[in-house]
Amino acid sequence: MASTSQAPNPGARMAHPDHLGHVIFIAAAAAMGGFLFGYDSSVINGAVEAIRDRYDVGSAVLAQVIAIALIGCAIGAATAGRIADRIGRIRCMQIAAVLFTVSAVGSALPFALWDLAMWRIIGGFAIGMASVIGPAYIAEVSPPAYRGRLGSFQQAAIVVGIAVSQLVNWGLLNAAGGDQRGKLMGLEAWQVMLGVMVIPAVLYGLLSFAIPESPRFLLSVGKRERARKVLEEVEGRDTDFDARVAEIEHAMHREEKSSFKDLLGGSFFFKPIVWIGIGLSVFQQFVGINVAFYYSSTLWQSVGVDPTQSFFYSFTTSIINIVGTVIAMIFVDRIGRKPLALIGSVGMVIGLALEAWAFSFHLVDGKLPATQGWVALIAAHVFVLFFALSWGVVVWVFLGEMFPNRIRAAALGVAASAQWIANWAITASFPSLADWNLSGTYVIYTVFAALSIPFVLKFVKETKGKALEEMG
DSSP: OOOOOOOOOHHHHHOOOTTHHHHHHHHHHHHHHHHHHHHHHHGGGGTHHHHHHHHTOOHHHHHHHHHTHHHHHHHHHHHHHHHHHHHOHHHHHHHHHHHHHHHHHHHHSOSSHHHHHHHHHHHHHHHHHHHHHHHHHHHHHSOGGGHHHHHHHHHHHHHHHHHHHHHHHHHHHHHTTTOTTSEETTEEHHHHHHHTTHHHHHHHHHHHTSSOOOHHHHHHTTOHHHHHHHHHHHHOTTSOHHHHHHHHHHHHHHOOOOOGGGGEEEEESEOHHHHHHHHHHHHHHHTOHHHHHHSHHHHHHHTTOOHHHHHHHHHHHHHHHHHHHHHHHHHTTTTOHHHHHHHHHHHHHHHHHHHHHHHTSOOBTTBOOHHHHHHHHHHHHHHHHHHHTTHHHHHHHHHHHSSOGGGHHHHHHHHHHHHHHHHHHHHHHHHHHHHHHHHHHHHHHHHHHHHHHHHHHHHOOOOTTOOGGGOO
8 A cells, every 4th residue: 555654744733623533433443443453363262272172183283273364364464555545445444344244254153174264364364454454544534643643543452352352252251151162142152252253343344434535545536525525524624725635646646666676685685674674573473472362271271270260361461461552652752662672572581481481390280380370370461561562562663664765665565474474483383382392382482582682782773753764
Protein backbone atom coordinates (compact mmCIF):
# COMPACT_ATOMS: atom_id res chain seq x y z
CA MET A 1 0.00 0.00 0.00
CA ALA A 2 1.21 3.47 -0.68
CA SER A 3 2.97 5.35 2.08
CA THR A 4 0.89 7.79 4.12
CA SER A 5 3.56 10.49 4.53
CA GLN A 6 2.57 13.98 3.40
CA ALA A 7 4.19 17.35 2.98
CA PRO A 8 4.05 19.53 6.08
CA ASN A 9 1.01 21.73 6.51
CA PRO A 10 1.08 23.69 9.77
CA GLY A 11 -2.60 24.55 9.53
CA ALA A 12 -3.56 20.92 9.14
CA ARG A 13 -1.35 19.85 12.02
CA MET A 14 -3.13 22.22 14.39
CA ALA A 15 -6.61 21.33 13.11
CA HIS A 16 -8.88 19.81 15.72
CA PRO A 17 -11.97 17.91 14.59
CA ASP A 18 -15.38 19.26 15.59
CA HIS A 19 -16.46 15.79 16.68
CA LEU A 20 -13.42 14.12 18.22
CA GLY A 21 -15.65 11.35 19.59
CA HIS A 22 -16.65 10.42 16.04
CA VAL A 23 -13.02 10.31 14.94
CA ILE A 24 -12.20 8.06 17.89
CA PHE A 25 -15.11 5.81 16.87
CA ILE A 26 -13.73 5.56 13.31
CA ALA A 27 -10.25 4.63 14.55
CA ALA A 28 -11.65 2.16 17.09
CA ALA A 29 -13.83 0.49 14.43
CA ALA A 30 -10.79 0.05 12.17
CA ALA A 31 -8.78 -1.25 15.13
CA MET A 32 -11.31 -4.10 15.51
CA GLY A 33 -9.14 -5.75 12.88
CA GLY A 34 -6.28 -5.57 15.39
CA PHE A 35 -8.54 -7.06 18.08
CA LEU A 36 -9.31 -9.99 15.76
CA PHE A 37 -5.59 -10.23 14.91
CA GLY A 38 -4.81 -10.76 18.62
CA TYR A 39 -7.87 -12.92 19.31
CA ASP A 40 -7.42 -15.30 16.38
CA SER A 41 -3.66 -15.56 16.94
CA SER A 42 -3.96 -16.72 20.52
CA VAL A 43 -7.35 -18.45 20.84
CA ILE A 44 -5.73 -21.68 19.60
CA ASN A 45 -3.90 -21.80 22.96
CA GLY A 46 -7.06 -23.24 24.52
CA ALA A 47 -7.45 -26.01 21.95
CA VAL A 48 -3.94 -27.44 21.56
CA GLU A 49 -4.22 -30.38 23.97
CA ALA A 50 -7.78 -31.20 22.90
CA ILE A 51 -6.71 -31.30 19.23
CA ARG A 52 -3.79 -33.57 20.14
CA ASP A 53 -6.14 -35.90 22.02
CA ARG A 54 -9.04 -35.91 19.53
CA TYR A 55 -6.92 -36.59 16.46
CA ASP A 56 -4.25 -38.64 18.27
CA VAL A 57 -1.32 -36.81 16.68
CA GLY A 58 2.29 -36.38 17.78
CA SER A 59 4.00 -33.13 18.62
CA ALA A 60 5.46 -32.56 15.13
CA VAL A 61 2.10 -32.83 13.33
CA LEU A 62 0.34 -30.84 16.05
CA ALA A 63 2.90 -28.05 15.69
CA GLN A 64 2.26 -27.80 11.95
CA VAL A 65 -1.49 -27.41 12.51
CA ILE A 66 -0.86 -24.64 15.05
CA ALA A 67 1.81 -22.90 12.97
CA ILE A 68 0.18 -23.24 9.56
CA ALA A 69 -1.94 -20.14 10.15
CA LEU A 70 1.28 -18.13 9.90
CA ILE A 71 1.57 -19.10 6.22
CA GLY A 72 -1.79 -17.43 5.66
CA CYS A 73 -0.59 -14.44 7.70
CA ALA A 74 2.41 -13.95 5.45
CA ILE A 75 0.33 -14.18 2.26
CA GLY A 76 -2.37 -11.87 3.63
CA ALA A 77 0.17 -9.27 4.73
CA ALA A 78 1.98 -9.42 1.38
CA THR A 79 -1.18 -8.92 -0.70
CA ALA A 80 -3.38 -6.65 1.46
CA GLY A 81 -1.74 -3.43 0.34
CA ARG A 82 -2.34 -4.08 -3.35
CA ILE A 83 -5.89 -5.25 -2.71
CA ALA A 84 -6.62 -2.11 -0.69
CA ASP A 85 -5.12 0.16 -3.36
CA ARG A 86 -7.33 -1.49 -5.97
CA ILE A 87 -10.73 -1.83 -4.25
CA GLY A 88 -10.40 0.45 -1.22
CA ARG A 89 -9.59 0.15 2.46
CA ILE A 90 -13.19 -0.46 3.56
CA ARG A 91 -13.79 -3.29 1.07
CA CYS A 92 -10.52 -4.84 2.23
CA MET A 93 -11.75 -4.75 5.86
CA GLN A 94 -15.02 -6.39 4.79
CA ILE A 95 -13.17 -9.19 3.02
CA ALA A 96 -11.07 -9.75 6.15
CA ALA A 97 -14.24 -9.82 8.29
CA VAL A 98 -15.77 -12.49 6.02
CA LEU A 99 -12.57 -14.56 6.17
CA PHE A 100 -12.43 -14.28 9.98
CA THR A 101 -16.07 -15.43 10.17
CA VAL A 102 -15.61 -18.36 7.77
CA SER A 103 -12.44 -19.42 9.60
CA ALA A 104 -14.20 -19.35 12.99
CA VAL A 105 -17.14 -21.47 11.78
CA GLY A 106 -14.90 -23.91 9.92
CA SER A 107 -12.46 -24.28 12.83
CA ALA A 108 -15.35 -24.99 15.22
CA LEU A 109 -16.81 -27.68 12.95
CA PRO A 110 -13.87 -29.50 11.34
CA PHE A 111 -14.36 -32.86 9.62
CA ALA A 112 -10.74 -33.87 10.12
CA LEU A 113 -7.31 -32.48 10.92
CA TRP A 114 -6.63 -31.46 7.31
CA ASP A 115 -9.63 -29.11 7.05
CA LEU A 116 -8.92 -27.64 10.51
CA ALA A 117 -5.51 -26.72 9.08
CA MET A 118 -7.21 -25.20 6.01
CA TRP A 119 -9.55 -23.05 8.13
CA ARG A 120 -6.54 -21.86 10.12
CA ILE A 121 -4.76 -20.79 6.92
CA ILE A 122 -7.87 -18.77 5.95
CA GLY A 123 -7.92 -17.16 9.40
CA GLY A 124 -4.20 -16.44 9.04
CA PHE A 125 -4.83 -14.69 5.71
CA ALA A 126 -7.37 -12.46 7.48
CA ILE A 127 -4.85 -11.73 10.27
CA GLY A 128 -2.26 -10.72 7.67
CA MET A 129 -4.75 -8.39 5.97
CA ALA A 130 -5.78 -6.84 9.30
CA SER A 131 -2.14 -6.30 10.29
CA VAL A 132 -1.63 -4.10 7.23
CA ILE A 133 -4.97 -2.43 6.55
CA GLY A 134 -5.76 -1.26 10.10
CA PRO A 135 -2.68 0.93 10.72
CA ALA A 136 -2.72 2.30 7.17
CA TYR A 137 -6.40 3.27 7.30
CA ILE A 138 -6.11 4.87 10.76
CA ALA A 139 -3.09 6.92 9.60
CA GLU A 140 -4.99 8.08 6.52
CA VAL A 141 -8.17 9.23 8.29
CA SER A 142 -6.66 10.61 11.53
CA PRO A 143 -6.29 14.37 11.97
CA PRO A 144 -2.53 15.13 12.07
CA ALA A 145 -2.80 16.49 15.63
CA TYR A 146 -4.09 13.12 16.86
CA ARG A 147 -2.42 10.67 14.48
CA GLY A 148 0.09 9.22 16.96
CA ARG A 149 -2.46 8.55 19.68
CA LEU A 150 -5.07 7.14 17.32
CA GLY A 151 -2.42 5.02 15.63
CA SER A 152 -1.70 3.31 18.96
CA PHE A 153 -5.27 1.92 18.92
CA GLN A 154 -4.12 -0.93 16.65
CA GLN A 155 -1.45 -2.27 19.03
CA ALA A 156 -3.73 -1.75 22.03
CA ALA A 157 -6.50 -3.68 20.25
CA ILE A 158 -4.14 -6.58 19.49
CA VAL A 159 -3.11 -7.08 23.12
CA VAL A 160 -6.72 -6.68 24.32
CA GLY A 161 -7.76 -9.30 21.75
CA ILE A 162 -5.17 -11.69 23.16
CA ALA A 163 -6.41 -11.10 26.71
CA VAL A 164 -10.09 -11.50 25.81
CA SER A 165 -9.43 -14.76 23.97
CA GLN A 166 -7.74 -16.20 27.05
CA LEU A 167 -10.52 -14.98 29.34
CA VAL A 168 -13.17 -16.52 27.08
CA ASN A 169 -11.21 -19.80 26.90
CA TRP A 170 -10.94 -19.90 30.70
CA GLY A 171 -14.66 -19.21 31.13
CA LEU A 172 -15.65 -21.89 28.60
CA LEU A 173 -13.30 -24.43 30.20
CA ASN A 174 -14.92 -23.79 33.60
CA ALA A 175 -18.36 -24.17 32.01
CA ALA A 176 -17.25 -27.54 30.61
CA GLY A 177 -16.13 -28.76 34.04
CA GLY A 178 -12.40 -28.24 33.38
CA ASP A 179 -12.35 -30.60 30.38
CA GLN A 180 -11.24 -29.16 27.03
CA ARG A 181 -13.24 -31.92 25.34
CA GLY A 182 -16.25 -31.55 27.66
CA LYS A 183 -19.62 -30.90 26.04
CA LEU A 184 -20.89 -27.35 25.52
CA MET A 185 -23.84 -26.48 23.27
CA GLY A 186 -23.59 -29.85 21.57
CA LEU A 187 -19.90 -29.42 20.74
CA GLU A 188 -16.63 -30.05 22.55
CA ALA A 189 -15.37 -27.08 24.60
CA TRP A 190 -12.37 -26.42 22.34
CA GLN A 191 -14.67 -26.18 19.30
CA VAL A 192 -16.77 -23.53 21.03
CA MET A 193 -13.57 -21.63 21.92
CA LEU A 194 -12.62 -21.42 18.25
CA GLY A 195 -16.19 -20.67 17.14
CA VAL A 196 -16.83 -17.76 19.51
CA MET A 197 -14.67 -15.58 17.26
CA VAL A 198 -17.71 -15.32 14.96
CA ILE A 199 -19.08 -12.60 17.28
CA PRO A 200 -16.23 -10.03 16.98
CA ALA A 201 -15.76 -10.99 13.29
CA VAL A 202 -19.38 -10.11 12.45
CA LEU A 203 -19.12 -6.94 14.56
CA TYR A 204 -16.00 -5.93 12.58
CA GLY A 205 -17.89 -6.41 9.33
CA LEU A 206 -20.86 -4.36 10.53
CA LEU A 207 -18.64 -1.54 11.81
CA SER A 208 -16.92 -1.33 8.42
CA PHE A 209 -20.25 -0.13 6.95
CA ALA A 210 -20.40 2.70 9.51
CA ILE A 211 -17.04 4.37 8.76
CA PRO A 212 -15.93 6.41 5.71
CA GLU A 213 -13.51 5.38 3.02
CA SER A 214 -9.98 6.79 3.27
CA PRO A 215 -9.72 10.24 1.62
CA ARG A 216 -6.41 9.16 0.15
CA PHE A 217 -8.03 6.22 -1.68
CA LEU A 218 -10.94 8.39 -2.79
CA LEU A 219 -8.52 10.87 -4.34
CA SER A 220 -6.62 8.04 -6.04
CA VAL A 221 -9.83 7.05 -7.88
CA GLY A 222 -10.87 10.62 -8.69
CA LYS A 223 -13.61 11.11 -6.08
CA ARG A 224 -12.43 14.55 -4.96
CA GLU A 225 -15.74 15.82 -3.58
CA ARG A 226 -16.28 12.69 -1.47
CA ALA A 227 -12.68 12.92 -0.20
CA ARG A 228 -13.28 16.54 0.76
CA LYS A 229 -16.40 15.58 2.74
CA VAL A 230 -14.50 12.87 4.64
CA LEU A 231 -11.72 15.36 5.46
CA GLU A 232 -14.33 17.78 6.77
CA GLU A 233 -15.83 14.98 8.85
CA VAL A 234 -12.52 14.04 10.52
CA GLU A 235 -10.49 17.29 10.54
CA GLY A 236 -13.04 19.96 11.39
CA ARG A 237 -14.52 22.83 9.42
CA ASP A 238 -11.69 25.30 10.06
CA THR A 239 -9.31 23.45 7.74
CA ASP A 240 -8.54 24.79 4.25
CA PHE A 241 -9.80 21.70 2.43
CA ASP A 242 -8.64 22.75 -1.01
CA ALA A 243 -5.13 23.02 0.44
CA ARG A 244 -5.46 19.65 2.21
CA VAL A 245 -6.65 17.91 -0.96
CA ALA A 246 -3.80 19.49 -2.91
CA GLU A 247 -1.33 18.46 -0.19
CA ILE A 248 -2.41 14.81 -0.28
CA GLU A 249 -2.35 14.71 -4.08
CA HIS A 250 1.10 16.32 -4.09
CA ALA A 251 2.39 13.71 -1.62
CA MET A 252 0.92 10.89 -3.71
CA HIS A 253 2.61 12.19 -6.86
CA ARG A 254 5.98 12.58 -5.11
CA GLU A 255 6.11 9.08 -3.66
CA GLU A 256 8.62 6.65 -5.05
CA LYS A 257 7.67 3.01 -5.49
CA SER A 258 10.51 1.07 -3.93
CA SER A 259 11.24 -2.38 -5.29
CA PHE A 260 13.14 -5.42 -4.10
CA LYS A 261 16.17 -4.60 -6.24
CA ASP A 262 16.54 -1.28 -4.40
CA LEU A 263 17.42 -3.28 -1.27
CA LEU A 264 20.38 -5.04 -2.85
CA GLY A 265 23.94 -3.96 -2.16
CA GLY A 266 26.74 -4.35 0.33
CA SER A 267 28.76 -7.51 0.77
CA PHE A 268 25.93 -9.82 1.90
CA PHE A 269 23.20 -9.47 -0.74
CA PHE A 270 21.08 -6.86 1.09
CA LYS A 271 22.15 -3.40 2.17
CA PRO A 272 23.36 -3.37 5.83
CA ILE A 273 20.33 -1.38 7.03
CA VAL A 274 18.01 -4.06 5.61
CA TRP A 275 19.90 -6.77 7.50
CA ILE A 276 19.52 -4.75 10.70
CA GLY A 277 15.75 -4.64 10.14
CA ILE A 278 15.70 -8.39 9.51
CA GLY A 279 17.80 -8.92 12.66
CA LEU A 280 15.36 -6.93 14.79
CA SER A 281 12.45 -8.98 13.43
CA VAL A 282 14.20 -12.31 14.01
CA PHE A 283 15.34 -11.49 17.55
CA GLN A 284 11.81 -10.34 18.40
CA GLN A 285 10.53 -13.83 17.61
CA PHE A 286 13.48 -16.04 18.59
CA VAL A 287 13.14 -15.14 22.28
CA GLY A 288 10.07 -17.41 22.16
CA ILE A 289 7.37 -14.85 22.87
CA ASN A 290 4.68 -16.64 20.89
CA VAL A 291 5.18 -19.80 22.92
CA ALA A 292 3.60 -17.75 25.72
CA PHE A 293 0.54 -17.02 23.59
CA TYR A 294 0.14 -20.20 21.52
CA TYR A 295 1.27 -22.89 23.96
CA SER A 296 1.14 -21.54 27.52
CA SER A 297 -1.76 -23.80 28.57
CA THR A 298 0.10 -26.82 27.21
CA LEU A 299 3.32 -25.66 28.87
CA TRP A 300 1.77 -25.33 32.33
CA GLN A 301 -0.09 -28.64 32.03
CA SER A 302 3.16 -30.37 31.06
CA VAL A 303 4.63 -29.44 34.45
CA GLY A 304 1.61 -30.53 36.45
CA VAL A 305 -0.71 -27.50 36.55
CA ASP A 306 -4.35 -28.54 36.18
CA PRO A 307 -6.12 -27.32 32.99
CA THR A 308 -8.35 -24.73 34.67
CA GLN A 309 -5.41 -23.09 36.44
CA SER A 310 -3.27 -23.25 33.30
CA PHE A 311 -5.97 -21.36 31.36
CA PHE A 312 -6.16 -18.79 34.16
CA TYR A 313 -2.38 -18.28 34.03
CA SER A 314 -2.65 -17.75 30.25
CA PHE A 315 -5.17 -14.99 30.98
CA THR A 316 -3.02 -13.31 33.65
CA THR A 317 -0.04 -13.41 31.26
CA SER A 318 -2.10 -11.61 28.63
CA ILE A 319 -3.07 -8.93 31.18
CA ILE A 320 0.63 -8.41 31.91
CA ASN A 321 1.09 -8.08 28.14
CA ILE A 322 -1.42 -5.20 28.11
CA VAL A 323 0.32 -3.49 31.05
CA GLY A 324 3.72 -3.76 29.33
CA THR A 325 2.33 -2.40 26.07
CA VAL A 326 0.89 0.64 27.85
CA ILE A 327 4.27 1.25 29.52
CA ALA A 328 5.98 1.10 26.11
CA MET A 329 3.48 3.55 24.59
CA ILE A 330 4.17 5.98 27.44
CA PHE A 331 7.96 5.79 27.34
CA VAL A 332 8.95 5.08 23.72
CA ASP A 333 9.00 8.79 22.87
CA ARG A 334 10.40 9.84 26.25
CA ILE A 335 13.48 7.68 26.81
CA GLY A 336 13.92 6.49 23.23
CA ARG A 337 13.66 3.25 21.31
CA LYS A 338 17.19 1.94 21.87
CA PRO A 339 17.28 2.27 25.69
CA LEU A 340 13.84 0.65 25.92
CA ALA A 341 15.00 -2.28 23.74
CA LEU A 342 18.07 -2.79 25.96
CA ILE A 343 16.02 -2.64 29.18
CA GLY A 344 13.65 -5.20 27.70
CA SER A 345 16.45 -7.52 26.62
CA VAL A 346 17.99 -7.56 30.11
CA GLY A 347 14.60 -8.27 31.70
CA MET A 348 13.88 -11.05 29.19
CA VAL A 349 17.24 -12.71 29.86
CA ILE A 350 16.46 -12.80 33.59
CA GLY A 351 12.92 -14.14 33.10
CA LEU A 352 13.89 -16.77 30.53
CA ALA A 353 16.94 -17.94 32.50
CA LEU A 354 14.82 -18.42 35.61
CA GLU A 355 12.27 -20.41 33.60
CA ALA A 356 15.06 -22.59 32.17
CA TRP A 357 16.36 -23.19 35.72
CA ALA A 358 12.92 -24.06 37.08
CA PHE A 359 12.10 -26.46 34.24
CA SER A 360 15.42 -28.29 34.74
CA PHE A 361 14.10 -29.98 37.89
CA HIS A 362 12.52 -33.43 37.77
CA LEU A 363 8.76 -33.60 38.22
CA VAL A 364 7.51 -35.05 41.51
CA ASP A 365 4.16 -36.83 41.12
CA GLY A 366 3.84 -35.16 37.72
CA LYS A 367 4.48 -31.65 39.09
CA LEU A 368 7.39 -29.28 39.53
CA PRO A 369 8.56 -28.87 43.15
CA ALA A 370 6.64 -25.99 44.78
CA THR A 371 9.54 -23.51 44.77
CA GLN A 372 10.45 -24.16 41.15
CA GLY A 373 6.79 -24.02 40.14
CA TRP A 374 6.35 -20.54 41.59
CA VAL A 375 9.66 -19.37 40.12
CA ALA A 376 8.57 -20.60 36.67
CA LEU A 377 5.20 -18.87 36.95
CA ILE A 378 6.59 -15.53 38.13
CA ALA A 379 9.48 -15.65 35.65
CA ALA A 380 7.04 -16.26 32.76
CA HIS A 381 5.13 -13.11 33.71
CA VAL A 382 8.40 -11.15 34.06
CA PHE A 383 9.47 -12.28 30.59
CA VAL A 384 6.18 -11.22 28.98
CA LEU A 385 6.21 -7.88 30.82
CA PHE A 386 9.70 -6.96 29.66
CA PHE A 387 8.98 -8.12 26.11
CA ALA A 388 5.77 -6.08 25.94
CA LEU A 389 7.31 -2.89 27.32
CA SER A 390 10.15 -3.08 24.81
CA TRP A 391 10.53 -5.35 21.78
CA GLY A 392 6.79 -5.87 21.32
CA VAL A 393 6.35 -2.20 20.42
CA VAL A 394 9.85 -0.88 19.74
CA VAL A 395 10.61 -3.18 16.81
CA TRP A 396 7.60 -1.91 14.87
CA VAL A 397 8.55 1.67 15.66
CA PHE A 398 12.12 1.04 14.47
CA LEU A 399 10.95 -0.64 11.27
CA GLY A 400 8.69 2.29 10.48
CA GLU A 401 11.45 4.85 11.02
CA MET A 402 14.90 3.40 10.34
CA PHE A 403 14.90 2.93 6.56
CA PRO A 404 15.67 5.69 4.01
CA ASN A 405 12.54 7.04 2.29
CA ARG A 406 13.35 5.55 -1.08
CA ILE A 407 13.47 1.95 0.20
CA ARG A 408 11.17 2.17 3.23
CA ALA A 409 8.15 0.29 1.85
CA ALA A 410 10.15 -2.57 0.30
CA ALA A 411 12.51 -2.89 3.28
CA LEU A 412 9.61 -2.94 5.73
CA GLY A 413 8.00 -5.70 3.66
CA VAL A 414 11.15 -7.84 3.77
CA ALA A 415 11.59 -7.29 7.53
CA ALA A 416 7.93 -8.12 8.20
CA SER A 417 8.23 -11.28 6.10
CA ALA A 418 11.28 -12.28 8.14
CA GLN A 419 9.20 -11.80 11.28
CA TRP A 420 6.42 -14.12 10.07
CA ILE A 421 9.00 -16.76 9.05
CA ALA A 422 10.76 -16.53 12.43
CA ASN A 423 7.39 -16.73 14.18
CA TRP A 424 6.59 -19.88 12.18
CA ALA A 425 9.98 -21.43 13.06
CA ILE A 426 9.45 -20.95 16.80
CA THR A 427 5.80 -22.02 16.71
CA ALA A 428 6.45 -25.14 14.64
CA SER A 429 9.48 -26.25 16.65
CA PHE A 430 8.31 -25.76 20.25
CA PRO A 431 6.30 -28.98 20.81
CA SER A 432 9.14 -31.18 19.53
CA LEU A 433 11.78 -29.18 21.42
CA ALA A 434 9.71 -29.36 24.60
CA ASP A 435 9.46 -33.15 24.21
CA TRP A 436 13.25 -33.24 23.82
CA ASN A 437 14.13 -30.97 26.77
CA LEU A 438 11.90 -28.18 28.07
CA SER A 439 14.69 -26.56 30.08
CA GLY A 440 17.07 -26.75 27.12
CA THR A 441 14.45 -25.07 24.93
CA TYR A 442 14.32 -22.12 27.32
CA VAL A 443 18.11 -21.98 27.40
CA ILE A 444 17.98 -21.46 23.61
CA TYR A 445 15.47 -18.60 24.01
CA THR A 446 17.65 -17.11 26.77
CA VAL A 447 20.71 -17.15 24.48
CA PHE A 448 18.82 -15.26 21.77
CA ALA A 449 17.62 -12.68 24.32
CA ALA A 450 21.22 -12.24 25.50
CA LEU A 451 22.54 -11.91 21.93
CA SER A 452 20.00 -9.17 21.23
CA ILE A 453 21.89 -6.88 23.65
CA PRO A 454 25.20 -6.61 21.69
CA PHE A 455 23.18 -6.56 18.45
CA VAL A 456 21.28 -3.45 19.56
CA LEU A 457 24.39 -1.80 21.04
CA LYS A 458 26.50 -2.29 17.91
CA PHE A 459 24.14 -2.06 14.97
CA VAL A 460 20.92 -0.26 15.90
CA LYS A 461 20.84 3.55 15.79
CA GLU A 462 18.41 5.63 17.83
CA THR A 463 15.59 7.11 15.72
CA LYS A 464 13.85 9.13 18.43
CA GLY A 465 13.31 12.76 17.43
CA LYS A 466 14.69 12.37 13.90
CA ALA A 467 12.73 13.27 10.78
CA LEU A 468 12.16 10.38 8.40
CA GLU A 469 14.12 12.32 5.76
CA GLU A 470 17.22 12.09 8.00
CA MET A 471 17.40 8.31 7.73
CA GLY A 472 20.22 7.46 5.36
